[in-house]
Amino acid sequence: MITLANVRKDYASDVRIGPLDVELPAGGITALVGPNGAGKSTLLTMVGRLLGLDAGTVTIGGYDVTRTPSKQLAKVVSVLRQENHFVTRLTVRQLVGLGRFPHSKGRLTADDERHVSDAIDFLGLHELEGRHLDELSGGQRQRAYVAMVLAQDTPYVLLDEPLNNLDMRHAVGMMQHLRRAADTLGRTVVVVLHDVNFAARYADHVVAMKDGLVVEQGSPAEIMRDDVLSRIFDTPVSVVDGPHGPVACYF
Amino acid sequence: MSTTTARTAGTPDADAAPARRRRGVPWLLLASLGVAALLVASLFTGQYDVVGADDGAWMFAVTRVPRTVALVLAGAAMAVSGLVMQMLTQNRFVEPTTTGTTEWAGLGLLAVTILAPTASIMTRMGVAIVASFVGTMIFFLVLRRITLTSSLVVPVVGIMLGAVVGAFSSYLALATNSLQYVSVWFAGSFTSVFRGQYEPLWVVLVVLVGIVVAADRFTVAGLGRDVATNVGLNHDRVVMLGAGLVAVATGVVAVVVGNLPFVGLVVPNVVALRRGDDLRSNLPWVVVLGVGLVAACDLVGRVIIAPFEVPVSLVLGVVGSLVFITMLVRGRRRG
Structure with missing residues (x-):
């Protein structure tokens, strides 16, 4: 609550x-x-x-x-702002992996990788996980951001x-x-x-x-x-x- | 997340992430070999016959080896500094020479030269580092005040800040009759690198280790304050850490070599163009190409008007500004 x-x-x-x-x-x-x-x-x-x-x-x-x-x-708790203009060029998988930062401080364990894969699959991004964010449509990018906060597992x-x-x-x-x-x-x-x-x-x-x-x-x-x-x-x-x-x- | 979501049929979890990395490894090896060849060429380029002359081996150890080691350390330091600055400011056009950091280091050096002409190299280095740090923090403070995050405003602000500091340095130098010192410094060059003078550059290794350890923090900070806070990272602290590491690298290079423009701008951008922005996996590339660029430009500077030398900063300036303009034009076309 x-x-x-x-x-x-x-x-x-x-x-x-x-x-x-x-x-x-x-x-x-x-x-x-x-x-x-x-x-x-x-x-x-x-x-x-x-x-x-x-x-x-x-x-x-x-x-x-x-x-x-x-x-x-x-x-x-994880929170996603409305406007997300990232200059950084990351792949979907790298971005979602950053959602695991609170748990692993960046060095992803096998467990982290599993959470990342689950979040990516959950939002139907499996085919796109190797793409850079700037190569995605607005809707796909929004899903990638949501996958990141879901991977945070809060x-x-x-x-x-x-x-x-x-x-x-x-x-x-x-x-x-x-x-x-x-x-x-x-x-x-x-x-x-x-x-x-x-x-x-x-x-x-x-x-x-x-x-x-x-x-x-x-x-x-x-x-x-x-x-x-x-x-x-x-x-x-x-x-x-x-x-x-x-x-x-x-x- | 619970495991109730089914993984797409038959894909083992483990191979998903490193799949793309496999392709990169031989390229990195090739690039390293190419840079190694440049460094060997650097060892054997020069007027003195290090193979034939009686004291050739001695000359080799006193000038050629230090010069080549300095190329490696300075190139890596400036390239990695640019990478970190670009992450922290979320701006592609930022590096120590477009944020005023280098000018502050120069001002610090000049101040030591005027106030304590007999100061040891360690003292000079310390002052240059502190000045770089102060300058970098001033840049970040100014940056926080302007909400215009247009990608070009940021380096313009940095260059303006740097110009003000540089102008003050020039005035100070003029007033104290040390203008010659300033102009030598601005023309960063490896000509005067020799044994007993270049050793502070080894500090760069400490900076590199620090950046490798904190790589993911910088990547997260590169997504902005909100994303950093969301994953429990103190954004201010990461910025301080990054500015500190960059200041050390810039300060040390400023003392030993001088001003090395554009390395931090060109190298990380070329790497990001091909590989994206994952800092940890980009670091080896940025280091190798940074060393390669500085070594190549230094070699050009040494042979182009042999037996004289052109300062490496001049060659870097020409190459760097061309790449910078290309980036601007391409960026505009894409945007």
């Missing part, structure tokens, strides 16, 4: 995220949704200790994020908009990979999603943010309602029944 207690980040005197008091359940997929600038990425990066807190505490599976040594946290995986720049097919594929990571590997996946329909279809738990605060949370069924979504996104939304569950229409 990830617990945020009175967490705050001040950007300017009038722009602040928080105070956030929220519990994200262990297991399954938790989706963070909300309009632009709501603070979803800030929350995620604070939980993943990429961004310092100005107040409050974050605990992940019992570890206090600000007090636990970074090395130790790297075996508990119970908690945080992803900031992993569907960014992916077309329909790749976005759906990515969510299916994450679903399987939660179901078959038992990972707790927290993911920032731009499109609330992806959250409705694939998440177990939805946390909605607006103006730096958590305004709603619950099961997809509880969030996928006209009045709730319209209030969160400040725009008229109607939820209709689709073939796989509720679909938000906002065009």
